[in-house]
Amino acid sequence: MSITSVLPLSNGCLAARGVDLPEALAAPRRVLNSRRAGPLSYYADNQASGRPLVLIHSINAAPSAFEMKPLFDHFRAQRPVFAPDLPGFGFSDRSDRRYSPELFAHAIQDFLAEVVREPADLVAFSLGTEFAARAALESPAAVTTLVLLSPTGFSKRSLPTGELSQRVHRVLSLRGLSQGLFTMLTSRPSIRYFLGQAFPGGTPPEMVEYAYATAHQPGARFAPLYFLSGQLFTPQATDVLYARLTQPVLVIHDRDPNVTFDRLPDLVASHPNWRVERITPSHGIPQWERTADTAAAMARFWETHFSV
Numbered sequence: 001m002s003i004t005s006v007l008p009l010s011n012g013c014l015a016a017r018g019v020d021l022p023e024a025l026a027a028p029r030r031v032l033n034s035r036r037a038g039p040l041s042y043y044a045d046n047q048a049s050g051r052p053l054v055l056i057h058s059i060n061a062a063p064s065a066f067e068m069k070p071l072f073d074h075f076r077a078q079r080p081v082f083a084p085d086l087p088g089f090g091f092s093d094r095s096d097r098r099y100s101p102e103l104f105a106h107a108i109q110d111f112l113a114e115v116v117r118e119p120a121d122l123v124a125f126s127l128g129t130e131f132a133a134r135a136a137l138e139s140p141a142a143v144t145t146l147v148l149l150s151p152t153g154f155s156k157r158s159l160p161t162g163e164l165s166q167r168v169h170r171v172l173s174l175r176g177l178s179q180g181l182f183t184m185l186t187s188r189p190s191i192r193y194f195l196g197q198a199f200p201g202g203t204p205p206e207m208v209e210y211a212y213a214t215a216h217q218p219g220a221r222f223a224p225l226y227f228l229s230g231q232l233f234t235p236q237a238t239d240v241l242y243a244r245l246t247q248p249v250l251v252i253h254d255r256d257p258n259v260t261f262d263r264l265p266d267l268v269a270s271h272p273n274w275r276v277e278r279i280t281p282s283h284g285i286p287q288w289e290r291t292a293d294t295a296a297a298m299a300r301f302w303e304t305h306f307s308v
Contacts, residue, residue: 019212019213019216019217020213021090021091021213021214021217022210022213023043024043024064024065024066024069024083024085024090024210024214025043025065025066025069025072025073025083027043027044027045027072027076027083028043028044028045029041029042029043029044029091030042030044031091032084032110032111032114032115034106034107034110034111034114035110036103036106036107036110037087037093037103037104037106037107037110038087038092038093038095038097039092039093040084040085040086040087040092040093040107040110040111041084041085041090041091041092042065042082042083042084042085042111042115043065043072043082043083043084044080044081044082044083044115045072045076045080045081046080046081046082047076047080048076048077048078048079048080049079049080050078050079050080051079051080051118051119051120051121051144051306052079052080052081052082052116052118052119052120052121053075053079053080053081053082053120053121053123054081054082054083054084054108054111054112054116054120054121054122054123055068055071055072055081055082055083055123055124056068056084056086056108056122056123056124056125056128056129056131056132057083057085057086057089057125057128058125058126058127058128059086059089059104059126059127059128059223059224059227059232060126060127060194060224060227061182061185061186061194061211061215061224061227061228062186062191062211062212062214062215062220062224063086063089063211063214064085064089064090064210064211064214065083065084065085065090066090066207066210066211066214067125067285067287067288068083068123068125068287070287070288070291070294071123071287071291071294071295071298074291074295075295082111082115082116082120084107084108084111086104086107086128086131087099087103087104087107087223088219088222088223088224089214089223090214094217094218094219094220094222094223095219095222096219096222097222098226099222099223099226099227099231099232100226100231100232101130101131101134101232101233101234102134104128104131104134104232105131105134105135105138106135107131108122108131108132108135109135109138109139109142112135112139112142112143113139113142116142119141119142119143119144120142120143120144121143121144121145121146121147121302122135122136122143122144122145122146122147123146123147123149123298124146124147124148124149124151125149125150125285125287126149126150126151126152126258126259126284127152127227127232127233129146129148129149129151129152129153130151130152130153130233130234130237130241132146132148133146133148133153133237133241133242133245134234134241136245136247137241137244137245140246140247143247144247144305144306145247145248145249145250145301145302145305145306146245146247146248146249146250147249147250147251147252147298147301148249148250148251148252149252149253149285149286149287149294150252150253150256150259150284150285150286151242151251151253151259151261152233152237152259153233153234153237153238153241153242154237154238154242154259154260154261154262154263154264154267155259155260155261155262155263156260156262156263157260178221178225179221182215182220182221182224182225185224186211186212186215186216186220187212188208188212191208191211191212191215192208195207195208195211195285197257197258197283197284198257198282198283198284198285198288198289199283199285199288199289200283204288207288238263238264238267242267243267243271245271245273246273247273248273248275248301248304248305249271249273249274249275250274250275250276250277250297250298250301251264251268251274251275251276251277252276252277252278252279252286252294252297252298253276253278253279253282253286254278254279254280254281254282254283254284254286255281255282255283255284256283256284257283257284258284259284264276275301277297277301279293279294279297
């Protein structure tokens with residue numbers, strides 16, 4: 001693996017179409033220039049001592065490290081905490097290229113190897129859990145434990161794969177269609193609708209505004225189009241990824257409007273390194289809906305294996 005230097009990035013914001021993109025977290029932000037994944041922006045607070053904690057956001061039309069803000073803020077005084085923007089999102093490289101599960105896993109691996117540089121606890125959200133699992137399989141010494149928040153990959157429902165998903169992507173990428181579709185999906189009413197499924201009592205306004213801002217930057221549509229076509233999901237992820245993990249794994253979930261957990265009970269029953277905690281009531285974003293309960297469940301999990 002060949003990685004170029006880790007460069008500091010001055011505070012500020014991006015702007016496009018009159019929409020400024022502020023920092024997602026109130027922490028120093030830098031950039032890792034990764035040969036395999038391109039420039040990766042990340043936030044870090046390593047003033048505390050202890051085992052590093054790395055937070056991986058989800059993939060949708062408008063994700064970023066902002067999704068992991070409650071956990072970053074909760075743990076930053078207790079241990080070193082890192083939160084990257086994955087390729088195609090936030091302040092990371094948003095170029096028009098092929099986005100794949102392998103690319104995202106490589107980004108996480110390179111980040112662990114070149115920035116964190118010691119074994120870390122990995123916490124991932126939604127589809128980010130599949131990339132985290134893939135990275136942990138390929139670089140097992142770099143990942144001490146995994147916490148999966150509302151993970152994908154346990155549903156019995158099939159998704160478009162192979163040639164079908166490639167055809168879907170070609171259609172979604174048609175000139176005149178792709179930007180219009182993406183603009184519709186990332187309007188404020190659309191963002192409020194999708195986030196509202198997780199926040200029946202009202203979505204935090206700052207989540208809506210940051211999602212809107214990050215989705216209105218140059219190149220914002222390229223990675224999400226691969227997501228919408230189904231190309232970022234790993235077929236049979238339960239068997240291909242999760243069942244092969246050897247690290248201690250904690251799943252935190254309850255109800256989720258977008259995914260189901262049909263295959264999770266059987267996996268947990270046959271793999272003693274796995275455990276599950278349901279944070280109720282929550283609707284798919286437990287780190288925002290029930291921050292204290294989610295953080296407490298994570299702390300209990302780590303305490304059973306290590307002294308953080």
